[in-house]
Amino acid sequence: MPAAGGKPRSTDRRRFLRDAARAAGGCAIAGMGLTYLARDARALPAEALRPPGALPEDDFLAACIRCGLCVRDCPYDTLKLAELGEDGPATGTPYFTARDVPCEMCEDIPCVAACPTGALDPALDDIDDAEMGVAVLVDQENCLNFLGLRCDVCYRVCPVIDKAITLELRHNEVSGHHAIFAPTVHADHCTGCGMCEKSCVLPEATIKVLPMRLARGSSAEHYRRGWEEKELKGAPVVEGIIDLPDRLPGPGTDNLVAPGGFDPAFKLPGAGQ
Amino acid sequence: MSVKTRLPVGEEAIREKGWIGAHRFLLLRRLSQAFFLVLFLLGPWFGLWWVTGTLAGSRTFGVLPLTDPLVLLQGMVAGHWPEFTALLGAIIVLVAYGLIGGRVYCSWVCPINPVTDAAHWLHDKLGMPKGWQPKRNTRFWILGAVLAASAITGTVAWELINPITMLHRGLVFGMGFAWALVVAVFLFDLVVARRGWCGHVCPVGAFYSLVGARSLLRVSAANRQACDDCMDCYAVCPEQQVISPALKGKPGETPIILSPDCTNCGRCIDVCSVDVFAFTHRYDQRVVPLTEPAAPPATRNAA
Ligand code: SF4
Ligand code: SF4
Ligand code: SF4
Ligand code: SF4
Ligand code: SF4
Numbered sequence: 012m013p014a015a016g017g018k019p020r021s022t023d024r025r026r027f028l029r030d031a032a033r034a035a036g037g038c039a040i041a042g043m044g045l046t047y048l049a050r051d052a053r054a055l056p057a058e059a060l061r062p063p064g065a066l067p068e069d070d071f072l073a074a075c076i077r078c079g080l081c082v083r084d085c086p087y088d089t090l091k092l093a094e095l096g097e098d099g100p101a102t103g104t105p106y107f108t109a110r111d112v113p114c115e116m117c118e119d120i121p122c123v124a125a126c127p128t129g130a131l132d133p134a135l136d137d138i139d140d141a142e143m144g145v146a147v148l149v150d151q152e153n154c155l156n157f158l159g160l161r162c163d164v165c166y167r168v169c170p171v172i173d174k175a176i177t178l179e180l181r182h183n184e185v186s187g188h189h190a191i192f193a194p195t196v197h198a199d200h201c202t203g204c205g206m207c208e209k210s211c212v213l214p215e216a217t218i219k220v221l222p223m224r225l226a227r228g229s230s231a232e233h234y235r236r237g238w239e240e241k242e243l244k245g246a247p248v249v250e251g252i253i254d255l256p257d258r259l260p261g262p263g264t265d266n267l268v269a270p271g272g273f274d275p276a277f278k279l280p281g282a283g284q
Numbered sequence: 285m286s287v288k289t290r291l292p293v294g295e296e297a298i299r300e301k302g303w304i305g306a307h308r309f310l311l312l313r314r315l316s317q318a319f320f321l322v323l324f325l326l327g328p329w330f331g332l333w334w335v336t337g338t339l340a341g342s343r344t345f346g347v348l349p350l351t352d353p354l355v356l357l358q359g360m361v362a363g364h365w366p367e368f369t370a371l372l373g374a375i376i377v378l379v380a381y382g383l384i385g386g387r388v389y390c391s392w393v394c395p396i397n398p399v400t401d402a403a404h405w406l407h408d409k410l411g412m413p414k415g416w417q418p419k420r421n422t423r424f425w426i427l428g429a430v431l432a433a434s435a436i437t438g439t440v441a442w443e444l445i446n447p448i449t450m451l452h453r454g455l456v457f458g459m460g461f462a463w464a465l466v467v468a469v470f471l472f473d474l475v476v477a478r479r480g481w482c483g484h485v486c487p488v489g490a491f492y493s494l495v496g497a498r499s500l501l502r503v504s505a506a507n508r509q510a511c512d513d514c515m516d517c518y519a520v521c522p523e524q525q526v527i528s529p530a531l532k533g534k535p536g537e538t539p540i541i542l543s544p545d546c547t548n549c550g551r552c553i554d555v556c557s558v559d560v561f562a563f564t565h566r567y568d569q570r571v572v573p574l575t576e577p578a579a580p581p582a583t584r585n586a587a
Contacts, residue, residue, distance in 0.1 A: 073363050083327070103443060
């Protein structure tokens with residue numbers, strides 16, 4: 012009964028509009044502040060790894076309700092919830108730091124089973140398919156194996172040994188007659204569990220698990236690998252290509268510079284031979 | 285009446301019903317708040333994992349899922365359709381609060397409520413001015429803004445600053461700087477705005493009042509004819525605007541406090557020396573007829 016109160020109706024309407032505008036304005040500002048904060052909080056530090064099965068970060072931040080059930084069900088106390096103001100991911104979301112406590116890759120994946128929202132994707136039923144990150148040997152100059160020793164610890168502890176990480180033999184240029192057993196990560200199989208990083212014997216690990224976005228490059232959409240295409244097709248990709256003889260060194264080949272090969276018809280000036 | 289109004293708030297009820305009688309629901313409420321907190325702390329403190337998780341999402345005795353419906357709703361507007369467990373948990377919570385009153389969450393469960401109640405107590409003690417009093421519906425606007433921010437950023441936006449879950453998660457998992465937010469809420473209520481946070485700002489409270497808008501459990505001013513206008517209920521009620529329609533209703537108007545803002549805290553029941561208020565269901569239209577006009581003053585003199 013605004014008119015009955017003795018005030019003209021238009022004053023009331025004007026007051027109502029003014030109040031509504033004020034409320035809307037205030038909320039728009041508050042909302043924008045919150046939006047800004049939310050964008051800011053999306054930056055995930057490189058050493059913070061999400062639990063197995065975590066959706067891609069953008070989706071994860073929409074999905075995770077920060078309940079901590081995954082944290083509670085992890086038997087190795089690997090996971091923690093980010094606390095406000097610490098240098099971690101968005102407050103309340105679960106993560107782990109490989110160098111502190113790595114993921115032990117439980118076969119029954121209790122963390123995923125605990126998640127009520129699907130922020131940890133229940134489609135992950137084989138822990139070997141987890142993609143928490145990728146191990147990268149970030150510092151060859153300090154890695155003991157690269158220095159010619161047989162430390163091998165990162166290789167030995169890997170739960171996916173010989174698939175996710177292998178020792179690649181190569182010549183040791185320093186001693187001239189020894190080998191280097193280079194720890195080599197194969198991203199297809201590495202789950203990012205962090206056992207290797209945790210176990211690296213050096214004061215600062217030379218092998219580190221990085222999030223996919225930092226660890227991996229990507230191939231251009233239109234690039235094709237000839238040998239893969241050929242295998243897929245079961246035949247040469249381009250028909251009618253003449254298979255020229257490979258020029259292997261040694262007698263009886265057509266390698267012109269090989270000892271015992273045919274005499275070169277033309278010699279580079281100054282080429283010693 | 286002039287003698288009575290000069291009594292401090294609640295004094296008369298204490299004389300009539302004794303201290304315990306005049307603080308019954310307040311005590312029960314504090315017990316309930318402590319109970320829900322301790323349930324979550326049994327695990328981390330004593331290794332009794334009856335209830336795991338936080339207020340945002342929990343699992344009781346390994347089977348019963350409960351999910352904060354507002355947190356889940358933000359996730360949904362941010363673009364994630366949750367798994368069944370979380371949905372079921374939210375539905376259970378919605379049904380429960382839909383029946384007993386959405387803002388029962390506020391007065392009986394929420395861990396921020398003791399903080400803002402303490403701020404209000406101190407505010408009263410210090411005789412501070414009301415301060416900034418934004419419109420009561422501001423919180424609904426904020427609720428809208430929170431959902432919009434979630435949709436725009438694709439994140440559960442309110443959880444970045446929500447002092448309720450921060451405090452709860454802080455106590456159960458580890459505090460970080462979450463205490464700063466709690467202090468901020470306390471100071472806001474103390475210095476900036478009387479009953480500011482829970483009464484005007486908090487979008488969680490706003491959400492729950494929508495949830496409980498048609499709730500069964502209600503407070504009724506059934507005995508309103510006995511009201512002697514001491515105004516104590518207005519003084520203790522965190523949402524005092526809800527009282528008048530029921531208490532001052534004309535004959536024939538409902539004595540039920542129907543406003544969804546009422547938190548079902550029961551303080552009005554406690555503080556009323558003539559027992560005007562009582563818990564009942566929303567369809568209970570009974571009004572106690574005034575039998576003996578002189579009765580209430582008589583008892584008071586006797587006491
Ligand atoms: S797989 Fe096991 S160790 Fe790894 S995070 Fe999950 S529960 Fe923890
Ligand atoms: S259980 Fe799922 S929703 Fe809960 S904190 Fe872990 S990832 Fe987030
Ligand atoms: S993170 Fe290291 S230990 Fe774990 S799977 Fe990858 S290479 Fe192996
Ligand atoms: S209004 Fe908000 S902070 Fe206050 S008791 Fe209710 S939910 Fe908790
Ligand atoms: S009307 Fe009574 S029960 Fe409702 S909020 Fe006020 S004091 Fe609490």
